[in-house]
Amino acid sequence: MAKQELNRRQFLKSGVIAVGALAAVGAGVGYLQKVTTENRINQKFLRPPGSIDEKDFIYACIKCGLCIQICPVQAIKFAGIKEGLAYGTPYIDARKQACDLSCDSIQCVETCPTAALYFVPFKNAGEKAIEKYDKTHRADPNYNPFPVQILAMKKQVKMGLAKVNEKTCLAVLGKGFKGIPRGKDFKGINRSPYGDSPKATPLRDKQYDAKICDVCVKECPMGEEAIVMGVHTNPDGTTGYKPDVLDGCVGCGVCVMVCPTAEPSIIVEPVNT
Amino acid sequence: MFWKKNTTALPVKSKEDMPYTKAGLSFKAWREKYGGRHKWRTIRWAVLISINGLFILSFLLDISMLEGSLSGSRLVGFYLMDPFNTLQQLVISFYTGHWVHLTMNFVIGAGTILVFYFLMGGRTFCSWICPYHFLAEWGEKLHNYLVKKKKIKEHAYNRYLRYVFWAGFLLLAFFTQNLVFEDLNPVGILSRAMIYGPGLILLWILLLITFEIVYSKRFWCRYVCPIGATYSMVGQLTPFGVKFDLDKCAHCLDCQNVCLVPHELWFVERGKATNQRHDVGADCTRCGLCIDVCPGEALSYTIKGWDRIL
Numbered sequence: 001m002a003k004q005e006l007n008r009r010q011f012l013k014s015g016v017i018a019v020g021a022l023a024a025v026g027a028g029v030g031y032l033q034k035v036t037t038e039n040r041i042n043q044k045f046l047r048p049p050g051s052i053d054e055k056d057f058i059y060a061c062i063k064c065g066l067c068i069q070i071c072p073v074q075a076i077k078f079a080g081i082k083e084g085l086a087y088g089t090p091y092i093d094a095r096k097q098a099c100d101l102s103c104d105s106i107q108c109v110e111t112c113p114t115a116a117l118y119f120v121p122f123k124n125a126g127e128k129a130i131e132k133y134d135k136t137h138r139a140d141p142n143y144n145p146f147p148v149q150i151l152a153m154k155k156q157v158k159m160g161l162a163k164v165n166e167k168t169c170l171a172v173l174g175k176g177f178k179g180i181p182r183g184k185d186f187k188g189i190n191r192s193p194y195g196d197s198p199k200a201t202p203l204r205d206k207q208y209d210a211k212i213c214d215v216c217v218k219e220c221p222m223g224e225e226a227i228v229m230g231v232h233t234n235p236d237g238t239t240g241y242k243p244d245v246l247d248g249c250v251g252c253g254v255c256v257m258v259c260p261t262a263e264p265s266i267i268v269e270p271v272n273t
Numbered sequence: 274m275f276w277k278k279n280t281t282a283l284p285v286k287s288k289e290d291m292p293y294t295k296a297g298l299s300f301k302a303w304r305e306k307y308g309g310r311h312k313w314r315t316i317r318w319a320v321l322i323s324i325n326g327l328f329i330l331s332f333l334l335d336i337s338m339l340e341g342s343l344s345g346s347r348l349v350g351f352y353l354m355d356p357f358n359t360l361q362q363l364v365i366s367f368y369t370g371h372w373v374h375l376t377m378n379f380v381i382g383a384g385t386i387l388v389f390y391f392l393m394g395g396r397t398f399c400s401w402i403c404p405y406h407f408l409a410e411w412g413e414k415l416h417n418y419l420v421k422k423k424k425i426k427e428h429a430y431n432r433y434l435r436y437v438f439w440a441g442f443l444l445l446a447f448f449t450q451n452l453v454f455e456d457l458n459p460v461g462i463l464s465r466a467m468i469y470g471p472g473l474i475l476l477w478i479l480l481l482i483t484f485e486i487v488y489s490k491r492f493w494c495r496y497v498c499p500i501g502a503t504y505s506m507v508g509q510l511t512p513f514g515v516k517f518d519l520d521k522c523a524h525c526l527d528c529q530n531v532c533l534v535p536h537e538l539w540f541v542e543r544g545k546a547t548n549q550r551h552d553v554g555a556d557c558t559r560c561g562l563c564i565d566v567c568p569g570e571a572l573s574y575t576i577k578g579w580d581r582i583l
Contacts, residue, residue, distance in 0.1 A: 007431070010430070010431050011431040011433055011434070014430040014431045014434050014496075015431075015434065015437050018434050018437040018438055018441065018496075019437065019441065022437075022438065022441035022442070022444075022445060025445065025453065025457070026445045026448065026449065026453070029445065029449045029451060029453050029456075030448075030449055033449060033451065052371075052374075055450070056369065056371055058450070058451055059361075059362070059365045059366070059369075059371075059446070059450055059451050059452055060362070060366070060371055062344050062345050062354075062355070062358045062362060062452065062455065063342075063344050063452075063455055063461060063465065064341040064342050064344040064345030064346065065340075065341050065342045065344075065465060065468065065469055066340055066341040066345065066346070066347060068469060069331070069332055069340040069341060070340070078465060078469055078470075078472070080472045080473060080474070081472055081473045081474040082473070085451060085456065087456055087474065088455065088456070088461070088465065111347070112376070113345055113352055113354065113375075113376050113378045113379040113382060114345075114362060114375060114376070114379055115371070115374035115375055115376055115379075118374060119376070120374070
């Protein structure tokens with residue numbers, strides 16, 4: 001009996017410590033959440049395709065790493081402990097390695113078990129595209145709905161919106177670009193829309209020689225629907241250039257990766273925050 | 274059968290009935306001759322290292338065998354989910370309405386893990402897969418050495434504390450709308466660090482293991498870890514376990530000394546056993562250390578009911 005009493009007292013005593021510890025963790029998390037909510041929005045992580053609203057994303061993501069694992073160009077990374085409560089969630093550092101949409105089926109979204117990357121809209125868009133294709137191409141001997149489906153799914157991506165910095169953009173300054181955009185040692189890869197390679201190739205293997213720099217326009221995986229080189233006449237009569245970002249921009253960040261200026265003259269503003 | 278279980282202790286065996294007398298040896302010689310094997314420990318460490326290694330290789334070599342991490346993974350395309358992560362996720366998303374979007378893979382993954390660990394004995398995960406357990410096992414050795422040398426004192430707490438933490442972490446998840454435990458979870462942290470590269474968060478692991486070595490033996494695993502607590506609940510009625518045969522026991526207590534959860538082996542003490550046969554409870558990690566060390570082979574793996582059928 002006495003031993004039982006002792007056990008109960010021991011349990012109650014440790015229990016108080018435990019509840020105290022939990023309360024401390026809770027207070028810490030609550031505080032961090034309050035402090036970093038604003039921070040997080042300022043920080044604006046470029047999340048992988050299909051990411052749901054940031055406040056839901058933070059709990060829906062169980063930090064398993066399946067999206068990181070499956071990305072063929074390894075664009076997705078884990079956020080470190082410096083990001084506070086966003087620790088362990090996936091993000092894309094577009095300047096180092098952008099999501100070039102060269103994958104077969106937006107696998108990162110498809111693989112997510114908790115719908116932090118939400119696949120249903122992609123699936124629906126793909127199926128709709130197949131239906132439409134079916135109606136017109138049923139008798140076609142080269143019947144292949146796959147490219148149509150994957151294109152429709154890629155159009156569904158909306159990670160962010162590109163924005164040109166007019167102060168440093170070479171095209172706006174009227175300058176050309178010759179050489180390798182990010183230097184010989186840059187490790188990033190992408191699949192150019194104009195090339196015939198089915199896989200992403202290193203950016204350092206690509207040579208440019210343009211009178212007016214148009215690397216971002218050329219390399220954009222979404223093509224003319226996303227970015228075009230705008231030509232206008234300046235007040236003084238000379239011709240001015242500026243890359244125009246259109247509605248088709250999915251925010252993949254390839255333009256950020258390929259931009260040859262020291263600091264990227266085009267950035268992607270995430271939309272998920 | 275449990276409804277007919279004897280609850281009063283059986284009489285203590287006489288010296289003539291002890292296994293060492295039957296073997297014609299002195300207690301000491303018998304213990305030295307038959308005790309202290311490492312068969313199951315070798316197998317278990319091999320399994321633990323190869324499963325974690327498979328995670329690493331899957332990412333490094335892109336072979337898609339075992340993808341993800343211990344928080345959630347895919348075994349050749351088949352999803353598996355960490356049970357406490359699943360619980361936290363459900364608690365939050367039932368409130369926010371996100372649960373309608375959870376995929377079928379999530380349900381299948383969580384269900385598979387629950388069924389598997391129900392069959393295999395709950396905390397089997399801890400000693401056979403968990404990378405933190407592997408570290409803590411070495412930490413425990415060091416801790417025991419320090420205690421033996423009287424450099425430090427032992428600090429033990431009530432083991433039911435982990436249910437307080439279990440409920441507490443679920444409440445925290447609910448109130449902060451964040452997977453709080455996943456930020457502290459050494460299993461996930463270690464798993465991610467091994468597969469996807471280390472980070473500063475490993476300092477937390479260092480802090481934990483240091484605390485366990487110098488202050489309280491296996492503090493995290495015993496008193497805090499809600500994953501282990503979940504597995505304990507899952508393993509309450511599990512068929513696979515370790516059985517104890519009183520006839521072969523000489524009460525040397527070697528098994529209790531090596532056991533990671535010694536309270537599960539209460540029946541090996543002299544005059545404590547109430548039945549000829551005992552089965553270990555849900556906290557047992559099925560690690561096999563006691564089976565290895567027992568000189569009389571009184572402890573062995575079993576499937577409950579199976580031997581009766583045979």
